[in-house]
Amino acid sequence: KQEVTQIPAALSVPEGENLVLNCSFTDSAIYNLQWFRQDPGKGLTSLLLIQSSQREQTSGRLNASLDKSSGRSTLYIAASQPGDSATYLCAVRSDNTDKLIFGTGTRLQVFP
Amino acid sequence: ETGVTQSPTHLIKTRGQQVTLRCSSQSGHNTVSWYQQALGQGPQFIFQYYREEENGRGNFPPRFSGLQFPNYSSELNVNALELDDSALYLCASSLGQGRDTQYFGPGTRLTVL
Numbered sequence: 001k002q003e004v005t006q007i008p009a010a011l012s013v014p015e016g017e018n019l020v021l022n023c024s025f026t027d028s029a030i031y032n033l034q035w036f037r038q039d040p041g042k043g044l045t046s047l048l049l050i051q052s053s054q055r056e057q058t059s060g061r062l063n064a065s066l067d068k069s070s071g072r073s074t075l076y077i078a079a080s081q082p083g084d085s086a087t088y089l090c091a092v093r094s095d096n097t098d099k100l101i102f103g104t105g106t107r108l109q110v111f112p
Numbered sequence: 113e114t115g116v117t118q119s120p121t122h123l124i125k126t127r128g129q130q131v132t133l134r135c136s137s138q139s140g141h142n143t144v145s146w147y148q149q150a151l152g153q154g155p156q157f158i159f160q161y162y163r164e165e166e167n168g169r170g171n172f173p174p175r176f177s178g179l180q181f182p183n184y185s186s187e188l189n190v191n192a193l194e195l196d197d198s199a200l201y202l203c204a205s206s207l208g209q210g211r212d213t214q215y216f217g218p219g220t221r222l223t224v225l
Contacts, residue, residue: 004154034214036216041200041219042218043116043218044204044216045216046214046215046216049212049213089155091155099145099157099160099168100145100147100155100157100204100214102154102155102156104152104153
């Protein structure tokens with residue numbers, strides 16, 4: 001059974017810092033992995049999608065890497081801003097299903 | 113291009129009642145998935161519809177049921193509501209049986225008293 005874990009559960013950093021969010025999954029047989037952002041009480045915004053054959057994806061100040069064999073992904077946020085404050089969720093889609101399995105998220109606060 | 117929309121935004125029901133939540137998928141998307149997100153948790157997959165057929169189901173009892181219409185919009189129905197059904201219900205749409213990026217709606221906040 002696929003399980004997704006995110007560490008740390010919460011993170012508070014000053015503006016301008018570079019930071020790394022971690023995601024691990026127990027079954028390496030995944031189709032792809034997706035990172036989302038969720039503002040309080042709101043829906044999810046897709047940030048990056050990494051296919052199982054890819055090693056990383058970049059969008060602006062965000063970079064996500066995938067090491068399928070070790071069951072790990074990281075989301076790197078460069079030069080953090082207060083507007084980055086949100087909960088970040090990673091989700092995996094396994095080869096034999098169409099559903100997303102989510103971690104419990106990392107709650108990020110960036111203070112001025 | 114219209115994004116994923118959900119209605120209503122908020123809903124309050126009492127135990128034992130029934131509720132219907134609605135979702136309009138993003139233009140051109142033929143797959144809709146429903147998720148339940150309890151406070152402080154990640155979303156849990158309820159089920160998915162592809163071209164009006166259920167195409168995968170999570171670990172939810174039969175009182176959670178759904179429909180997808182010819183225009184690919186969808187409904188989630190929950191019968192015999194329980195207190196633990198209180199959650200944010202999220203709808204996501206995508207192309208090609210959910211194997212691509214899923215785009216989420218803003219959610220419906222359901223409170224069961």
